[in-house]
Amino acid sequence: MSVIIQIKNVSKSYWRNSLEIPVLHDLTLNVKEGEFLALMGPSGSGKTTLLNLIAGIDRPSKGELNVAGTDIAKLNESGLAKWRSASVGFVFQFYNLIPVLTAFENVELPLLLTKLSKSERRKHVENVLSIVGLGDRIHHYPKQLSGGQEQRVAIARAIVTDPVILVADEPTGDLDKTSAQEILTLMERLNKEFKKTIVMVTHDPHAAEKATRLLHLEKGDLV
Amino acid sequence: MKIFKLIFKNALRHKLRTSLTIFGIAIAVIAYGLLRTVVTIWDSSIDAAGADRLITRQAVSFIFPLPLAYKTKIESVSGVKEVCGAAWFGGTYKDKSNFFARMAIDDNYFDLYPEFMVSKNDLDKYKKERNGCIVGKSIADQYKFKVGDIIVLDGDIFPGRWEFVVSGIYLPKNKNTDATQMLFHWDYLNERIKQETPVRGDQVFWYIVKIDNTNNSAQISEQIDALFKNSTAETKTETEKAFTQGFVSASGAIITAMNFMSFAIIGIIMLVLANTMVMSARERTREYAVFKTLGFSAYHLTGLILGESMLISCIGAGIGIFLLYPIVSGFEQVMPKGFFPFFFIEPITIILAASSALLIGVLASIFPIQRALHTKIVDGFRFVG
Structure with missing residues (x-):
């Protein structure tokens, strides 16, 4: 299998006033296509920062970052936005659904950036909502759904454009045990059945067991 | 979506x-x-003021009158086409809240104000009736005046009970033409005033002066005012627009x-x-x-x-x-x-x-x-x- 995420000597620091706060140190990592990678580590170890860099929503301070065949560190903001919409799906801990939109409309959002017709968009949205098991909830608003259902809508939104990579930041962190299990099963299915490369940050060892590869980060270094 | x-x-x-x-x-x-x-x-x-009209009034204030004799002198000034005397009447119609302009005018007033459109029939009738008056369309509608109606005013500047017959109704030519005036014969006013208060007879409050060239308004104004310099009633002549502005300057x-x-x-x-x-x-x-x-x-x-x-x-x-x-x-x-x-x-x-x-x-x-x-x-x- 080919390498889909190539991270070479990447460092990331944040600045607070004039004080530099290093988060990732000279990190090198390759992720193969179809892998389900779990990133674990204590709070502040840089897991989410690494995930943000892979998803193209943050930029490295230095190093090379090639994801899905694109050197994303060199893209400008609009180029990066286009790349994200086509190549990566993002699942958040707190779902981040738009409260005034129905499940259908939330999932349809990324497709508004494509040239698909209304009927094609409908077909795609209904298809992914049925994959996540919410075919009967398409007209429900987020507040009318349970946490687990909201997260499934968020996953549907992440995969509706058929991205090659799915990144998930503690997707079960805000869920009860049963709902968490359902989400993990769904993600495992997306990896095995739909061949999605998944990078997941988690604190939960049980969630990490679903991954095909597990890495630990501590103080910005892979251990 | x-x-x-x-x-x-x-x-x-x-x-x-x-x-x-x-x-x-x-x-x-x-x-x-x-x-x-x-x-x-x-x-x-x-803006509704005519560019070809000047107003000559007493230099001190327009509330002080000018002698009737000024009219022929103003008419003699080069560039002056026509002169019309006017006097503010004031008075009350039934109730003080019924405010509209009431003015005594010379008969050529409507020649100088073509924007006040009066039918020939109404104008002929007006000229024949000594106490006739022409009222604007707005107040005619508001107070339901019609031709032949009697309007009684209670005078204040010119005290007494004044009776008028509605001879006609004028229509405003433009949207911003004042259609709320009541206009009547200055002669009617003058005749009675001369009898009751002779000292106030043969006087108007201002003259409306029509000129042949608007570019000469300043020059004509100066010539008119020069005629009455050092008299007991010095004049101030200005464009109608300036006069109106002064009127509302307060x-x-x-x-x-x-x-x-x-x-x-x-x-x-x-x-x-x-x-x-x-x-x-x-x-x-x-x-x-x-x-x-x-x-x-x-x-x-x-x-x-x-x-x-x-x-x-x-x-x-x-x-x-x-x-x-x-x-x-x-x-x-x-x-x-x-x-x-x-x-x-x-x-x-x-x-x-x-x-x-x-x-x-x-x-x-x-x-x-x-x-x-x-x-x-x-x-x-x-x-x-």
Whole structure:
């Protein structure tokens, strides 16, 4: 299998006033296509920062970052936005659904950036909502759904454009045990059945067991 | 689902806040429209003055009379085509609140004021009736005057009971022509005054002077005033426009204040809307980060925020403009009758109100757009509103 995420000597620091706060140190990592990678580590170890860099929503301070065949560190903001919409799906801990939109409309959002017709968009949205098991909830608003259902809508939104990579930041962190299990099963299915490369940050060892590869980060270094 | 649907849903997210903002904008547009209407009406009454007409009055004040003998002297000035004497009558019609201009005029008055359209039949009848009068269409409608009616005035400047017969009704030629005047024979006034108070006879308050070339108005004015220099009744001659401006100069400070207030209101609308937009954008910081993560560009976010701001401002302005017409009409009803010779909403007032609302919609969204675009995605996700 080919390498889909190539991270070479990447460092990331944040600045607070004039004080530099290093988060990732000279990190090198390759992720193969179809892998389900779990990133674990204590709070502040840089897991989410690494995930943000892979998803193209943050930029490295230095190093090379090639994801899905694109050197994303060199893209400008609009180029990066286009790349994200086509190549990566993002699942958040707190779902981040738009409260005034129905499940259908939330999932349809990324497709508004494509040239698909209304009927094609409908077909795609209904298809992914049925994959996540919410075919009967398409007209429900987020507040009318349970946490687990909201997260499934968020996953549907992440995969509706058929991205090659799915990144998930503690997707079960805000869920009860049963709902968490359902989400993990769904993600495992997306990896095995739909061949999605998944990078997941988690604190939960049980969630990490679903991954095909597990890495630990501590103080910005892979251990 | 299109972006417009999302804009609409966003605008209705906080229904009470949006409703109050729209209500505030509508109230401000009404206040702006009302003030501008008063200001433009005032201005257009000055604009209605004829460029080829001069007014000669006593240098001290127009409340002091001029001798009748001045008329022939003024007529002799080169460039003067016609001269007409006029006197402010004042008086009361039934009740002091029934205010409209009542003036005694020479018979050639309507030659100098072609914008006061009187039918030949009415004018002939007027000239034959010693106590005949011509009334404007507006007051004829308001007081239901018709030809042949008797109008009785209780005089104050010229004391006594004065009886007039309505000989005709004049129609205004233009929208800003005053159709609220009552005009009658100066001869009728003069005859009685000469009997009752001889010392006040053969006098007018001002002369209306028609000139042949508007470019010579300053020169002719100087020549007329030079005729009466060092006399007991020195004159001041000026264009009718300047005379009208002087007439309303006492109200000038109020009009300036109203002008200022009307533009201050635009600033208030902007603050109301900007406050709503800033609060909305702040609450949605995390959502904007989500949109950016999904691949929405600066162009899309700008459209979302600007669209919402424009939607609210346009609805508010639309409601305000829609309500402005009945409110202006109601305002006219509660004002003393005849206080404004004409009262209507100028198209420019509507254009200004609508374009101000559009401009405010844009301006109020600038800061929230800037904030949404400049906030990094990772900072947006960390934001706690």
